[in-house]
Amino acid sequence: MASRTPSPGIVVDNKYRLAERIGGGGMGYVFRAENVLAGRAVAIKFLHPELSENSELAQRFFQEAQAVNKIRHPNIVDVIDAGVGEFGPYIVMEHLEGEGVGSALTRLGRFDMECSLSTAIPVLEALDAAHRVGIIHRGQMRFEGSLAELRGLVRRVRLPAGAEFAPPPEFELWRDEEIDGVRTLALRAEPAAWDALALPPDAAFAEMSLEDRFIACVGSTVVRI
Secondary structure, three states: OOOOOOOOOOEEOOOEEEEEEEEEOOOEEEEEEEEOOOOOEEEEEEEOOOOOOOHHHHHHHHHHHHHHHHHOOOOOOOEEEEEEEOOEEEEEEEOOOOOOHHHHHHHHOOOOHHHHHHHHHHHHHHHHHHHHOOOOOOOEEEEOOEEEEOOOOEEEEEEOOOOOOOOOOOOEEEEEEEEOOEEEEEEEOOHHHHOOOOOOOOOEEEOOOHHHHHHHHHHHHHHHO
16 A cells, blocks of 8 residues: 655654655655654655555665765765654655755856855765765766766767877867876767767777766766856
8 A cells, every 4th residue: 555645734753744845856755844842844755655665665765864874974964864654764854954056046047166166066075975985876966956967978988099089069078188008088978979979990988987977977067057
């Protein structure tokens, strides 16, 4: 039997009174709530009711909470509590006050460089902390209102000695460097563009680490904002 859909005013596990819905995505909803005993504002994330009976998804959902508490970094939201109630699995997180990136972009337009860097650097610091404890997010990385896929957008191309290669206009050159004695380019393009890319003879794609893809993802987002 599927779990009920949470709604404002309901008290979860006799502890958390739901206020308005403040977010959501493919896997669930996020509500602002209040701990009725402590009077503390929190955010609660629920799995979608149709997903809550899937034990594998529920396990992944709680692994998210465990991963966050393993990192313990000031730029990553704290997980306070977790459980399974009449609305299915849920995670309780600290509620952060302030303006989201998406809202600020709507209000201000494109950020200047100082504002872009002040947005991106804390994200990079959080990613570094996650990577140091062996945690790498394998889905999508989201700045509110901006989204960059990790796979397919940025790839490395290894060029043979003496080869001349100028990327087409739809490709952005991220890096041109020598790695293990081989000239290597890091290029960014939309996924469909890669299918038509003609490489010089003996040139080949080189695998990028997930850490490199995350850095490219953040850089892509900074360019956009």
